[in-house]
Amino acid sequence: MPVIIVSSDLYRTGRDIAESAAGVLGYDLVGREILGKIAEKYGLPEAKLTQALDEGPSFLRRSSKLRHRYLAYIQEGTLFELRKGNVVCQGLAAHLYVLGVSHVLRVRILSDTEKRAGDLAAERNISPNKAKRLLDREKKSHQRWSMEAFQLDETDPSHYDLVISLSQIDSTEAVKIIRETASYPRFKPMTYSLHCMEDLVLSSRVKALLWERFPGIRVRADRGTLVIETAALKREKDKKAKAIKELAGKIPGVEYVEVHVVNHIFRPGPRSFR
Amino acid sequence: MAIITISRGSYSKGKEVAEKVADRLGYQCLSRDVILEASDLYHIPEIKLVKAIHDAPSVLDRLSGGKRAYIAYYKSALTRLVRTDNIVYHGLAGHLLLKGVPHVLKVRIIADLADRVRNEMKQENISEQEARSMILKDDQERRKWTLSLYGADPWDSALYDLVIHVQKFTISNAVDFVCEAAGLEQFRTTGEAHRKMNDLALASRVKAALVGFNPDVAVTCEYGNVLVFVANPERTTRKLREKVKSLGDEIRGVNNIEVHSGTALPPDVI
Numbered sequence: 102m103p104v105i106i107v108s109s110d111l112y113r114t115g116r117d118i119a120e121s122a123a124g125v126l127g128y129d130l131v132g133r134e135i136l137g138k139i140a141e142k143y144g145l146p147e148a149k150l151t152q153a154l155d156e157g158p159s160f161l162r163r164s165s166k167l168r169h170r171y172l173a174y175i176q177e178g179t180l181f182e183l184r185k186g187n188v189v190c191q192g193l194a195a196h197l198y199v200l201g202v203s204h205v206l207r208v209r210i211l212s213d214t215e216k217r218a219g220d221l222a223a224e225r226n227i228s229p230n231k232a233k234r235l236l237d238r239e240k241k242s243h244q245r246w247s248m249e250a251f252q253l254d255e256t257d258p259s260h261y262d263l264v265i266s267l268s269q270i271d272s273t274e275a276v277k278i279i280r281e282t283a284s285y286p287r288f289k290p291m292t293y294s295l296h297c298m299e300d301l302v303l304s305s306r307v308k309a310l311l312w313e314r315f316p317g318i319r320v321r322a323d324r325g326t327l328v329i330e331t332a333a334l335k336r337e338k339d340k341k342a343k344a345i346k347e348l349a350g351k352i353p354g355v356e357y358v359e360v361h362v363v364n365h366i367f368r369p370g371p372r373s374f375r
Numbered sequence: 376m377a378i379i380t381i382s383r384g385s386y387s388k389g390k391e392v393a394e395k396v397a398d399r400l401g402y403q404c405l406s407r408d409v410i411l412e413a414s415d416l417y418h419i420p421e422i423k424l425v426k427a428i429h430d431a432p433s434v435l436d437r438l439s440g441g442k443r444a445y446i447a448y449y450k451s452a453l454t455r456l457v458r459t460d461n462i463v464y465h466g467l468a469g470h471l472l473l474k475g476v477p478h479v480l481k482v483r484i485i486a487d488l489a490d491r492v493r494n495e496m497k498q499e500n501i502s503e504q505e506a507r508s509m510i511l512k513d514d515q516e517r518r519k520w521t522l523s524l525y526g527a528d529p530w531d532s533a534l535y536d537l538v539i540h541v542q543k544f545t546i547s548n549a550v551d552f553v554c555e556a557a558g559l560e561q562f563r564t565t566g567e568a569h570r571k572m573n574d575l576a577l578a579s580r581v582k583a584a585l586v587g588f589n590p591d592v593a594v595t596c597e598y599g600n601v602l603v604f605v606a607n608p609e610r611t612t613r614k615l616r617e618k619v620k621s622l623g624d625e626i627r628g629v630n631n632i633e634v635h636s637g638t639a640l641p642p643d644v645i
Contacts (some may be wrong), residue, residue, distance in 0.1 A: 203543065211533055258485055258530065263552075264538035269480075269561045278552065287543050 102186025102204070103288040104298075105279060108196040108255065109210040110240060111217065114267065118210050119191035121276040126283060131182045131190040139178035143309075150175055154194060157242035157249075165249065170312050172250055177309035180302045186290060196260060197251040198305075202297045204290040208279055209258070211266040296324060303327075303354050311348060315341070325356035332363045377562040378462045378476065378572075379553060380469030382483040382529060385513045386494040388541050388549075389484035393465035395550045400557065405456055406466040413452035417583065424449070428467050430516060444586045446524060450645070451583035454576035460564050470534050471525045475643055476575060478568040480557050481535045484549060487542050570598070577601060577628050578645050584622055588615040593644040599630035604640055 105122060109115025116132065123130040133151065140147040153171035172194070179193045186204075196207050214236060222232040240256070247255035258264050263282065265275045282288070290298075304322040307329070311318055319330040327349055333341045342360040349358045379396060383389020390406070397404035410428075414421045427445035450472050457464060457473065470481040486494075488510065495506040521529045532538045537556055539549045556562070564572075578596035585592045585603065592615075593604040603619055616634055623632045 206543075209532065209538075214533060256532070258483070258532045258538045259487065259540060261538070262540050262543050264532040264535070266533060266536050269477075269536050270556060270559065271561075274556075274559060278555070282548075285544075285548065287548075 102290050103283050104183050104186060104199070104202070104205045105189045105283055106195045106199060106205060106207045107189060107191040107210060107279075108194075108207070108261070109191075109212065110243075110256075111212040112192060114212040114272075115191050115210055118272055118275055118279070119189045121272070122279045122283075123189040125276060125280050126187075126189070128187045128189050129182075129185070131179065131188050131193070133192045135178055135182060135193070136175070139174050142178070143174050145171070145174070154192070157246045166316055168250065170316065173305070173309045173312045177305040180298075180305045184298050184302050194247070194251070194255075197247055197253050197255060199301065202301065203294040204288050204298075206263075206279075206283055206288050207261045208282075209261045209264045210275060211264065211268075213266075213268045215268065300324065303352075307349050307352055307355065310352060311345065314348070315345060318345070325354060327355055327358045328361065329358065330361045330363060335364055338362045338364060377557045377564065378457050378460060378464065378473065378479045379557055380473060380479060380481050381463065381465040381553075382468070382470055382481070382535065383465060384485065384491065384517070385510055386491040386498070387484050387486040388494070388546055389465055391546050392484050392539075392541075392549045392553065393463050395546065396553045396557075397463040399550060399554055400461070400463070402461045402463045403459075405453075405462055405464045409449060409453045409456060409464070409466055412456055413448045416452055416455075417448040419445070419448065430520070442524070443590050447579070447583040447586040451576075451579040454572070454579045458572055458576050460569075468521060468525070468529070471521065471527060473575070476568065476572050478562050478564045478572075480537075480553070480562045482553055482556075483529075483532070483535045483538045485538060485540050487540075490542065573628065574598070575645070577626065580626055581622055581629070581632070582645060584626075585615060585618060588618060593640055595641055595644045599628050601629055601632040602641075603632065603634045604638065604644060605634065605636040606640075 105128070107115050107119040107122065109118070119130060119132065122128075136150045137147050140150055150171050153168045154175065175193060176198050179190065179195050180199070182188060183190060183195065183199065196209070199205050214233070218229050218232040218236055221227070221235065222229045225232070244254055244256050247253055253260060263278070265278060267275065300322040303325070304320040304327070307322070307327060308318060308320045311329075315331055317332060321328045329345055329349060331341060331345065342362050345360045346358045349355055379402070381389050381393040381396070393406070394404055396402070410421055410424055413419065414424050424445055427442055428449055449467065453464070453469070453472055456462070470479075473479045488507070491510050492503060492506045495501070495510060496503055499506065517529055521527055527534055537552060539552055541549055574596040577599065578594045578601060581596070581601050581603065582592060582594040585594070589605060591606055593606075595602050595604070605615070619632055619634050623629050
């Protein structure tokens with residue numbers, strides 16, 4: 102039951118590859134269709150979730166707190182789908198939070214920049230150089246987004262098992278490479294990797310449920326044991342720890358909760374252990 | 376059939392991948408051979424050339440253009456060697472030095488820092504701290520080198536056709552990927568691809584011959600017709616013009632050679 106995560110510099114390119122890969126492997130595709138379900142679960146407009154995935158941080162970062170809340174919901178919803186296995190996931194930034202699970206194959210697909218610049222130049226009636234500058238700006242904005250949202254640079258190849266550029270290699274070949282790679286024994290789930298996935302699912306669920314009341318919490322799960330880190334003023338330390346313990350303890354699958362309160366009022370609340 | 380360039384950081388197992396790919400495909404594996412060829416062709420001590428192409432250019436290098444001369448010699452030697460095809464090259468910036476040649480499969484092999492440190496500790500018998508600092512220094516030097524000479528970051532995946540992370544993958548898996556990609560139609564040597572490679576080799580050879588006269592000289596070649604560009608007309612010395620003229624007779628394959636000064640450079644210029 103391998104899990105394949107496809108990331109791309111261009112949503113449409115990634116989507117096409119993910120669809121084809123899911124088709125040839127007979128896997129389910131987990132894409133932005135699940136955002137509707139997540140939005141319904143948390144009582145939000147779906148557009149807010151899409152916006153949280155697409156828009157870079159604002160200059161004053163005013164919207165940062167809300168964005169992280171929405172991303173916590175997306176993370177929870179996505180991981181719930183991924184635990185089933187035999188899935189291809191795309192467009193939900195899963196490559197930035199599904200880390201440390203050996204049966205997950207992470208692939209990045211890079212679109213043909215020259216072709217994209219040419220298409221953009223023709224579409225907007227601008228020079229190819231200007232089109233390249235626009236694409237570069239777009240790339241940097243998304244890079245900033247990933248840094249702000251998950252403290253990871255999504256353009257860094259070390260976050261992927263494989264990066265395929267479509268400048269020379271065509272998409273059919275890229276799909277073939279993904280299909281063959283998914284059959285490698287390395288991507289077969291093992292008891293340990295399944296546990297790692299379950300831990301991620303649980304920590305994301307806890308984070309999503311507690312985030313609104315305790316923004317900035319960091320959650321780590323290990324076989325039912327939770328370690329939650331939060332920041333608080335000295336005088337409300339005990340009260341906060343108790344409230345978190347009480348709420349988290351009620352979540353199904355949680356056996357033990359440990360809360361670490363960071364006593365530093367100026368330190369921004371850490372976000373996630375990932 | 377194809378030219379494969381394998382870019383790698385130190386102790387990233389890229390060398391093993393390159394050797395195994397060459398072995399499986401029956402290709403020639405090149406790395407240090409290019410330095411020996413350049414040293415032989417341009418009569419430069421090997422050690423001087425190694426230092427010049429390894430270390431990032433200093434401020435003085437940038438002003439004097441000394442480093443650019445060594446790169447021109449290296450590029451000339453590399454293009455001369457890979458012209459014959461069926462080559463796996465794992466050395467300095469092959470993906471940038473052979474830019475514009477269609478049948479070049481550009482691969483980068485990466486490994487986790489912790490694994491690289493472990494490999495270096497084992498091979499060099501040094502402490503973890505020493506190994507880590509040497510690897511980071513080497514990476515930084517490579518980054519500075521490529522950024523200053525080509526304005527590109529070697530860590531940018533867009534420069535390669537394939538980036539393979541040898542963590543979950545074994546060396547054998549990486550070899551499979553590279554061999555399979557090398558067999559694709561896009562990387563077959565067509566007549567046009569061969570012509571482009573020959574033009575690049577000619578332009579590189581001309582540049583290497585002229586860089587001593589003017590480090591800012593730029594060269595392009597199409598169908599054996601070589602254009603030499605000098606940005607500043609005042610720097611177009613008589614000696615350079617004479618040398619350009621003589622090159623037309625000296626280098627086989629040059630149909631025509633001209634000097635242009637003060638004109639805009641075409642995009643494929645080297």
